[in-house]
Amino acid sequence: MGSDFKINNKVVFYDGYCVVCSRFINLLVNADKKKQISFSNISSNFSKKILKGKLKNEEIGKFIVFLSGNKVFVRSNAVIQIFIELGGFYKSFYLLKILPQNFRDFFYELFANNRYKWFGKMKECHMPSKELSDRFINE
Numbered sequence: 001m002g003s004d005f006k007i008n009n010k011v012v013f014y015d016g017y018c019v020v021c022s023r024f025i026n027l028l029v030n031a032d033k034k035k036q037i038s039f040s041n042i043s044s045n046f047s048k049k050i051l052k053g054k055l056k057n058e059e060i061g062k063f064i065v066f067l068s069g070n071k072v073f074v075r076s077n078a079v080i081q082i083f084i085e086l087g088g089f090y091k092s093f094y095l096l097k098i099l100p101q102n103f104r105d106f107f108y109e110l111f112a113n114n115r116y117k118w119f120g121k122m123k124e125c126h127m128p129s130k131e132l133s134d135r136f137i138n139e
Contacts, residue, residue, distance in 0.1 A: 040138070
């Protein structure tokens with residue numbers, strides 16, 4: 001994508017070493033038929049540049065982040081918003097907002113804090129196939 005990338009696009013920032021996170025990204029790539037979402041490893045220079053000032057340094061990498069326009073969504077709100085913006089059947093994820101955010105984030109944090117222990121960690125960062133590389137920002 002390079003320098004022609006516009007910041008008003010939708011970007012999912014994810015942990016490329018996390019097995020579950022990488023599988024989630026694969027699910028999103030397949031579900032996003034309109035190709036409206038881009039993806040960036042949370043440890044990339046692009047991610048650090050874009051998220052600087054939007055998150056505390058110690059928060060970066062602890063949870064998924066979704067940037068839609070100039071709005072930043074984190075934790076359970078990020079996951080819900082990603083699905084809402086995919087549209088179609090996925091809009092039904094909006095119903096999860098009925099649950100209090102503190103409740104949703106408690107379970108999100110429990111999962112996030114144990115994801116490596118439960119599912120392992122990849123030795124190398126998740127890299128997209130050549131066919132999908134235009135959807136990933138690797139700067």
